[in-house]
Amino acid sequence: MAIAITLHVLAAVIWVGGMFFAWMILRPVAMGLLDPPQRLTLWRQVFQRFFPWVWAALIVLLGTGLWMLFAVFGGMGGARWHVHLMLLTGLAMMAIFLHVWFAPYRRLARAVAAEEWPQGGQQLAQIRRLIGINLILGLVTVAIASGGRFL
Template identity: 70%
Template sequence: MSLAIALHLLASTIWVGGMFFAYMALRPVAAGLLEPPTRLTLWARVFERFFPWVWAAVLVLLGSGLWMTFAVFGGMAGVGLHVHLMMALGVIMMLIFLHIYFAPYRRLSQAVEREDWPAGAVQLGLIRRLIGINLILGLLVVVIASGGRYFP
């Protein structure tokens, strides 16, 4: 159980922390300093390096979460409402990530390769909004995970 909790926390920290850094620190600086060709290329390369970590985090979160739920607590009936909420929000986050990865991120990468900066900007704007939603959901999951069992 301790290993599953540790892996679960590490995976969520990598994913949510990465989104927080990208959204709250890197995005405003890049938008203020870089022209579209450089900014879009930067983001395509950042995602190229960050998304494998997100894939790993998703797999670890699913594996450790399901293991704890079914092997330790005997299934969904054995966990509290906060775990149900965490799972639901986590699945939504994963679906949003899958959409980002297979749709706007692919189109952003292709636009950068073609040097089609207007098309790339559209895709980056969509990715920004979706990551913003995922960041809010991720922070909500952190609150639920850390305090959920203390709520009535």
């Protein structure tokens, strides 16, 4: 159980922390310093390095979460409300990430490669909105995970 919880928390920290850094720190700095071609190229390369970590986090979160749900709580019936809510918000985050990966991120990569900056800007704006939603969900999930058992 201790290993599963540790891996689960580390995966969440990597994913949510990465989104927080990208949204709150990197995005405003890139907007203020870089012209669209450099900014889009930067984001393409940032996502190229960050998204494999998100894939790993997603797999670890899902694997350890389901293992704890069934091995520790005995299934959905044995889990308290906060575990159900964590699962729901986590699955929503995963669905949003999968959409980002398979749709706007792919289009962003193609636009940057073709130097189609307006198209790349549209894709980056969509990714930004979706990551913003995921960041909010991630922070809510962390709050539920850390405080839910005490309510």
